[in-house]
Amino acid sequence: MNNIILRIAWLSFNEGIRQRTIYGVSAFGLIMAAAAYTFIPFIGFDVCRVVIDFMLMAVSAGCLMIIFFLCLPGLIGDIRDQTVYFVLSCPVSREEYILGRFFGFTMILFIALVILDVPALLMVKLYMMKYPGYVPLHFEWHKLLLASFFRFYAALVFLSFVFLVWSIMESGVLVSIAAIIAYLIGQNINTVKNIAMASKTMGIAAKKLIVFASWIFPNLGYFNLNTYAVYGVKLPEYYMVKLLVYGLSYMSIAIVITMFLFKRRDL
Amino acid sequence: MDTIFLESVTKRYRADIGRTEKTVLDNLSFCVKEGTVFGFLGPNGAGKSTTIKILLDFIRPDSGRVLINGVSPDCHEVRKGIGYMSEKPCAYVNMTIMELLSFRASVTGAGKRRGKGYADELLEKTGLVEHKNRPLKKFSKGMLQRASLALALVHDPKILILDEPLSGLDPLMRYEVIGLLRDLKEEGKTIFLSSHILNDIEKVCDEIAILNNGRILFVGRIDDVSIHEGLEEFFVKTLMGLQ
Numbered sequence: 001m002n003n004i005i006l007r008i009a010w011l012s013f014n015e016g017i018r019q020r021t022i023y024g025v026s027a028f029g030l031i032m033a034a035a036a037y038t039f040i041p042f043i044g045f046d047v048c049r050v051v052i053d054f055m056l057m058a059v060s061a062g063c064l065m066i067i068f069f070l071c072l073p074g075l076i077g078d079i080r081d082q083t084v085y086f087v088l089s090c091p092v093s094r095e096e097y098i099l100g101r102f103f104g105f106t107m108i109l110f111i112a113l114v115i116l117d118v119p120a121l122l123m124v125k126l127y128m129m130k131y132p133g134y135v136p137l138h139f140e141w142h143k144l145l146l147a148s149f150f151r152f153y154a155a156l157v158f159l160s161f162v163f164l165v166w167s168i169m170e171s172g173v174l175v176s177i178a179a180i181i182a183y184l185i186g187q188n189i190n191t192v193k194n195i196a197m198a199s200k201t202m203g204i205a206a207k208k209l210i211v212f213a214s215w216i217f218p219n220l221g222y223f224n225l226n227t228y229a230v231y232g233v234k235l236p237e238y239y240m241v242k243l244l245v246y247g248l249s250y251m252s253i254a255i256v257i258t259m260f261l262f263k264r265r266d267l
Numbered sequence: 268m269d270t271i272f273l274e275s276v277t278k279r280y281r282a283d284i285g286r287t288e289k290t291v292l293d294n295l296s297f298c299v300k301e302g303t304v305f306g307f308l309g310p311n312g313a314g315k316s317t318t319i320k321i322l323l324d325f326i327r328p329d330s331g332r333v334l335i336n337g338v339s340p341d342c343h344e345v346r347k348g349i350g351y352m353s354e355k356p357c358a359y360v361n362m363t364i365m366e367l368l369s370f371r372a373s374v375t376g377a378g379k380r381r382g383k384g385y386a387d388e389l390l391e392k393t394g395l396v397e398h399k400n401r402p403l404k405k406f407s408k409g410m411l412q413r414a415s416l417a418l419a420l421v422h423d424p425k426i427l428i429l430d431e432p433l434s435g436l437d438p439l440m441r442y443e444v445i446g447l448l449r450d451l452k453e454e455g456k457t458i459f460l461s462s463h464i465l466n467d468i469e470k471v472c473d474e475i476a477i478l479n480n481g482r483i484l485f486v487g488r489i490d491d492v493s494i495h496e497g498l499e500e501f502f503v504k505t506l507m508g509l510q
Contacts, residue, residue: 004374011359011370018361018402082357086367086418089323089351090374093343266326 004092008100011087012074013107021070022108025062026115032058033119037126048134049230051127052144055120056226059148062116063109063155064183071105072162072179076172084267095259098163102255105159113152120148138232147229150243154223157247158183160254161218167261186220189213218250268337269298270426270457271305271322276331278317278481291317293481295331299459299474304452306468306489307461308502309478315461316354318478319430322459323351335426347375350419354430354461356411360404364395364414367403368421377422386421392447393417394440408435416444420451427451429460433467445470469498477505 016022036054040047078084078101087097124144128135165178189210196202196210223243228235278292292314299305309315320326321333324340338345358367368386372378390396393413398406406414412435419427432448433441441464448471451458462468468475469489475498477485484505492501 007370007374011362011366014366015359015361082353082355083359085323085325085351085353086358088325089346089349089353090371091343091345091347092374264327267320 012104306472350424375422
């Protein structure tokens with residue numbers, strides 16, 4: 001990777017890590033662990049499965065918090081507060097700036113993943129020791145870690161979509177609203193698509209619209225591997241490869257379009 | 268060869284809902300020769316910052332030609348030789364000035380060339396040496412302004428583009444910055460600066476341009492203006508169309 005992109009990524013990472021958001025996310029991880037410790041025993045059955053599901057949800061929510069409270073305001077602030085001028089007044093191309101910023105945020109998200117994974121794994125371990133009778137039959141730690149990693153991967157895919165929206169829209173409020181809508185659509189588009197395809201009453205135009213939306217919006221539900229982690233079901237290798245390829249293709253296309261649009265934009 | 272060259276540059280901001288299209292720069296042409304200190308004057312909204320943004324390729328003109336050292340600003344390599352100080356100090360506020368200087372020195376390739384000692388020297392000149400490890404968010408406006416100037420100078424650029432470099436500075440610091448600009452002029456740097464503070468412009472500039480409503484009203488040597496009347500009087504008369 002080019003040295004300038006690395007420098008921008010490092011600057012972006014340092015700037016982001018010094019904000020309070022990462023502490024907030026760490027606190028969130030601990031609160032979720034405390035909540036799991038306190039409330040899940042009241043369910044009375046399958047507590048290990050519930051705690052795995054709950055802590056994976058916490059990882060996902062924590063990554064989302066980083067995007068909404070750190071990455072998105074950072075990108076909006078770059079234009080509003082003109083911090084982008086600091087970087088672009090150097091011999092840096094706009095493409096390098098976009099890539100550097102994306103990799104910087106990726107590093108922050110990875111740190112957040114590690115921070116969130118610690119209480120998640122500890123809590124799962126604690127429940128397994130406390131309730132050995134409820135440990136899922138085929139439970140394996142690597143499946144849990146894999147499910148957690150794909151939550152992070154989904155966050156990266158969503159982040160690339162946020163970059164794309166940010167390169168199109170000038171208003172920070174609109175970018176935020178579009179990101180929230182995209183997230184909600186992305187979480188549910190797969191289910192909606194499956195229902196639509198199975199429906200015999202829905203018109204062809206509506207079905208085509210849903211299929212089109214599933215191509216445009218990041219299919220985040222796709223990356224939810226909780227079932228594999230919770231029930232210890234074997235994860236087919238081709239499915240993992242499919243997820244990796246889909247995510248990588250989506251991110252690449254979104255970032256390339258972002259670079260194309262950002263290059264033409266007045267700052 | 269002219270260091271900065273603009274020919275028939277026009278920039279319009281597109282119409283938003285309920286607003287009409289606005290021409291910010293209208294057929295703007297001027298040039299800045301190598302080693303000159305060029306003062307770019309005009310009231311608020313005259314188009315000074317827009318011109319500077321075009322020189323740095325932050326925005327693109329609708330028509331016209333812009334060249335810096337004979338190269339279009341959209342070639343990012345041209346910015347290796349440019350030091351830019353913005354009107355509103357803009358940088359990542361959680362970082363320290365030392366980290367930002369190091370970033371800028373490394374991406375411009377000046378890190379190895381100038382050595383680490385130069386950053387300290389620069390901070391000494393701008394009165395920030397005691398604050399080098401404090402994040403920018405703890406800086407006052409004047410300190411941010413000085414930090415911005417230090418960042419513009421770190422890679423020893425041939426051209427300096429300074430947008431309101433003297434605003435927000437106390438009289439003592441202003442005096443020191445004017446001294447610094449004079450030193451840079453002695454070193455043969457080309458300085459393009461916009462300012463409202465006409466007295467200070469008079470002290471450092473060789474040439475001036477007066478801009479109003481996106482149009483150049485006057486371009487010429489400052490000696491021609493200052494001999495007969497003060498710059499302030501000339502500026503006001505030019506804007507009022509009495510000149």
